[in-house]
Amino acid sequence: MNITLVCGSLLPALRYGGTERVVWALGKELHRMGHRITFLAAPGSRCDFARVVPLDPAQPVERQLPADTELVHFHTHYAGPIAKPHLVTVHGNLPPAGATADCVFVSRNHAQRFGCEAYVWNGLDWEGDYAAPDLSLARRGYHFLGKAAWRVKNLRGAIRLSGRLGERLDVLGGYRLNLKMGLRLTLTPRVRFHGMVDNAAKKRLIERSKGLLFPVRWHEPFGLAVPESLWYGAPIFATPYGSLPELVTPDVGFLGTDAAELAERMAAADFPPARCHEYARETFGSQTMARSYLAYYEQVLRGERLNAAPPRAAAAIETLPWED
Numbered sequence: 001m002n003i004t005l006v007c008g009s010l011l012p013a014l015r016y017g018g019t020e021r022v023v024w025a026l027g028k029e030l031h032r033m034g035h036r037i038t039f040l041a042a043p044g045s046r047c048d049f050a051r052v053v054p055l056d057p058a059q060p061v062e063r064q065l066p067a068d069t070e071l072v073h074f075h076t077h078y079a080g081p082i083a084k085p086h087l088v089t090v091h092g093n094l095p096p097a098g099a100t101a102d103c104v105f106v107s108r109n110h111a112q113r114f115g116c117e118a119y120v121w122n123g124l125d126w127e128g129d130y131a132a133p134d135l136s137l138a139r140r141g142y143h144f145l146g147k148a149a150w151r152v153k154n155l156r157g158a159i160r161l162s163g164r165l166g167e168r169l170d171v172l173g174g175y176r177l178n179l180k181m182g183l184r185l186t187l188t189p190r191v192r193f194h195g196m197v198d199n200a201a202k203k204r205l206i207e208r209s210k211g212l213l214f215p216v217r218w219h220e221p222f223g224l225a226v227p228e229s230l231w232y233g234a235p236i237f238a239t240p241y242g243s244l245p246e247l248v249t250p251d252v253g254f255l256g257t258d259a260a261e262l263a264e265r266m267a268a269a270d271f272p273p274a275r276c277h278e279y280a281r282e283t284f285g286s287q288t289m290a291r292s293y294l295a296y297y298e299q300v301l302r303g304e305r306l307n308a309a310p311p312r313a314a315a316a317i318e319t320l321p322w323e324d
Helices: 018-032 108-112 155-164 199-206 225-231 259-267 273-283 286-301
Strands: 002-006 036-041 051-054 071-074 086-089 142-145 169-172 191-193 212-214 236-238 253-255
Touching: 002 018, 018 036, 018 286, 071 286, 086 286, 142 155, 142 199, 142 225, 155 169, 155 212, 155 259, 169 199, 199 225, 212 225, 225 236, 225 273
Parallel strands: 002 036, 002 071, 036 051, 071 086, 142 169, 142 212, 169 191, 212 236, 236 253
Antiparallel strands: none
C-alpha cells in the first residue's frame, strides 16, 4: 500500500519531538512490513527509508500528495476535505477543526472524552531509535520528563514530591530560568535542569533514576514520558488522570493525587528495572502500533466509519487536583 503520513514538523526528531518520534516509528515499521511510505513533512526533513515531500502549509494538502498515494494519515491539523481515503490521529486535547468520524485517538480515555471509540497507543522503535539500558546501574534520585513550561505538567509538584524524600530531581525538558510562560526561576539546588535532551542524555540520566515523577494536572492524552522511562528501567509515580491508569500497571508504578501518600509509598517501593524494561518492550513497541493502525486503514479503505460520530466539542482544559 502507498501510505502518506502528514506531519507538520521536522523529521526525524533529534531532541524532544514526542509526536514526531511516533510518526517516524510508525513510518519505519510500515516500511519494514512492505508498505511504501511518504512523509509530507516540514521542509528540511530527511529519511533514508521513505520518500519525503516538503509540506507547504499555505497550500491545500491534496495538491501536495503524490499521485500514487492510496491512503493519507494525518498527524497534524486536518486540512480537508480531500478525496483520497484518510484518517486523522488526534494527539492533543483539542480535536482538529472539521474532523470527521475517521479520527483515531492515542488512548482509550482520550477517545472516550471526545465521545469516540477508536484509539491506538503510541509506540516507539525501541531497537532502532533507543539504546539498550544498563539495568545493573545504581539508581539515585528521580527524574521529570516533559515540557516543564506547561503548568499542567506540574513540575512544581514533582519538585515538592522529591523534596519530601530528600532526593535529587533531574529535569529533562526544562530550564532553571523560564521566560516563555511568565517569569519562573527555580532556586532549589537539588533540582538539576538539563534542557531539551537527546536520546543519549535520556539514557544516561534515566537509567540511573529511581523513577519518573509525573504528577500531571490535566487529562494526559498519552504521555511518551511513561514508556520512555520504563524502557530505561524506571518505574512511574504519577497522578491518575487521562491515559495514566491504562498505561501504568501495579507492576511498574502507582498513581495518586496526594504528595504525602505518594512519597510514603515511594519510600517502600520495589520495582525491578528489568520488569519495567520488559513491560515497555512488550507493550509500547512500534510493531504493535503499526498493526493496530493497519486494521483501521483497512476499515477506511472499505468505507467504514471508525467512530459512530465525529468528535464532540472538547471541554475546557481544567487544572485537576494535586495536594502538595
